[in-house]
Amino acid sequence: MNEKSTHVVVLGAGYAGLMAAMRLAKKTDSRDVTITLVNATDTFNERVRNHQLISGQRIPERPLPELIAKTRIRFQQGTVRSIEPDRHTVIVETGPDQTVDMRYDHLIYALGSRVDVGSTPGAREYAYTLDEHSAAALAPLLPDLAARGARVLLVGAGNTGVEVSTELAERFPDLDVTVVTRSSFARNLSEGAQRHIRKAFSRLGISLIEHAEVIRLEPHEAVTAAGTIPFDVCIWVGGFEVSDLARSAGIRVNGRGQILVDRALRSLSHPDIFAAGDAAMPADDPGTPVRMSLYAAAPMGAHAADALAAHLHGRQPSPFGLSFIAQGLSLGRRDGVVQFLDGSTDTATRFMITGTIGNVFRQFFVDFLVLNMRLQRTIPWVFYWPGKNKMRSRAATERSTREAAHADG
Ligand SMILES: Cc1cc2nc3c(=O)[nH]c(=O)nc-3n(C[C@H](O)[C@H](O)[C@H](O)COP(=O)(O)OP(=O)(O)OC[C@H]3O[C@@H](n4cnc5c(N)ncnc54)[C@H](O)[C@@H]3O)c2cc1C
Incomplete structure (x- = not known):
């Protein structure tokens, strides 16, 4: 490293x-x-395929060193243990009793999220999740469980709950699959899309229990206000949570622990830190409510890079903009739903595509994003997302400037 060069550390691959x-x-x-680039594992985990991983399908392995080959990115495998913004240092555990102090001039914080098993007693102890290690641990057990008609209970009927339950029921028809949800089901989708998913559930023999909040998990039963639901295996697909690293470092976060960022995706409290993906939340409207999703994570990552590059070149970064125009759900390998959305409110319209084409479309979207990441090596401009320029008339630093003035005043 040249002494005068700026060192950028990217946390999370x-x-x-x-x-x-x-x-x-x-x-x-x-x-x-x-x-x-620092990451806990040396492979790229395509989280949006973890429901396929859990059902025992072979997912293409993507070693990070291979993905970043022919770039000048240095890869450091290790787990980030703490951040010390005052010292511009990240502490990374690289092996048993081995840590590295990594100094940075700028940090891009993209440590994502994990399934929240901390909010309901027993979930951590008695349930599997869709996080990579848990999904990989459950996968080899499922054929035997299916052979004896075991009861699988999924807690949560958001998009992920729908994708996992249909994947499992299609792959292992002998499993007795039940989905329980505290509210109604697939609430973010149109009535037509919900109807289509209900039909898929009944075709695949999945039982759905709505308006039943699981308040506690015991080793083989879920306790709700209305009674207990027995299971042999429970998969927890409730919401996502983010790590406490940013909060512990004194970086300004929201109630969920996501780093609050300005329009340039720069931390409101620490301007040398940019944040993107599930671990970040724009403090100002970027044109649509941002939810934790691959759909938002990839554009946020791209924009954080653009904003930091502009800053390093002495230019004013542009503000981040995004429109959610569609979301795709797989319902096993042969069925799916693509729900078209209102780009300013992220709400469902009545337009959708279902069936095999819906499934192919969702798969295409996932592969398209991975391809786009590869193409960043040579033609970064190729990645363009809906709503990219919709906030162009706003200043990228509006919020942080206003907040700083408020704090000073
Ligand atoms: C089964 C499933 C299906 C989904 N389907 C969809 C979908 O169809 N569409 C959609 O838009 N979204 C979907 N999502 C959500 C989507 O996967 C996430 O929103 C997205 O992965 C967020 O990207 P990210 O880069 O912010 O974080 P992540 O993908 O979580 O990446 C974070 C990275 O940081 C690393 N890391 C974390 N902590 C540390 C640490 N302390 N030290 C070192 N490394 C660390 C992790 O290993 C990981 O590589 C789905 C999620 C699941 C689980």
């Missing part, structure tokens, strides 16, 4: 972090900027 690192490498000069 998920959709947001990998996109950010690849794009930044292409948009900055190797003589001025060095980039280190």
Whole structure:
């Protein structure tokens, strides 16, 4: 590393972090900027395929060193243990009793999220989740469980709950699959899409229990106000939570622990830190409510790279904009739903595509994003997302400037 060069450390090699690192490498000069990408594992986990992983399907393995080959990104495998913003240092555990102090000039924080098993007693102890290690641990047990007609209970009927339950029921027809949800089901979808999913549930023999909140898990039963639901295996697909690292570091976060960022995706409290993906939340409206999703993570990663590159070149970064125009759900390998959305409110319209084409469309979207990450090596401009320019008339730093003035005053 040249002594005068700026060191950018990117934390997390998920959709947001990998996109950010690849794009930044292409948009900055190797003589001025060095980039280190830190991730707990040395493979890229396509989280949106973890329901396929759980049902025992072979998912293409994507080693990170191979994905970043022919870029100048340095890869450091390790688990981030703490951040010390005052010292511009990240502490990374690289092995048993082995840590590295990594100094940075700029940080891109993209540590994503994990399934929240901390909010309901017993969930951590007695349920599997869709996080990579848990999904991989459950996968080899399912054929035997299916052979004896075991009862699988999924807690949560958001999009992920729908995708996992249909995947499992299609792959293992002998499993007795039940989905329980505290409210009604697939609430973010149109009535037509909900009807289509209900039909898929009944075709695949999935039982749905609505308006029943699981208040506690015991080793083989879920306790609700109305009684207990027995299970042999429980899969927890409730909401996502983010790590406490940012909050512990004194970085300004919201109630969920996501880093609050301005329009340039820069931390409101620490302007040398950019944040993207599930671990970040724009403090100002970027044109649509941002939810934790791959759909938002990849554009946020790309924009964080653009904003940091602009800053390093002495230019004003542009504000982040996004429109959700569609969301796709797989219902096993042969059926799916693509729900078209109102781009300003992220709410369902009555337009949708169902069946095999819906499934192919969802798969295409996932593959398209991975392809786009690869293409960042050579043609970063190829990645363009809906709503990218819709906030152009606003200043990227509006919020932070206003907040700083407020704090000073
Ligand atoms: C089964 C499933 C299906 C989904 N389907 C969809 C879908 O159809 N559409 C959609 O838009 N979204 C979907 N999602 C949500 C989507 O996967 C996430 O919103 C997205 O992955 C967020 O991307 P990210 O880059 O912010 O974080 P992540 O993908 O979570 O990546 C974070 C990275 O940081 C690493 N990391 C975390 N903590 C540390 C640490 N302390 N030290 C070092 N490394 C660390 C992780 O190993 C990981 O590589 C789905 C999620 C699941 C689980």
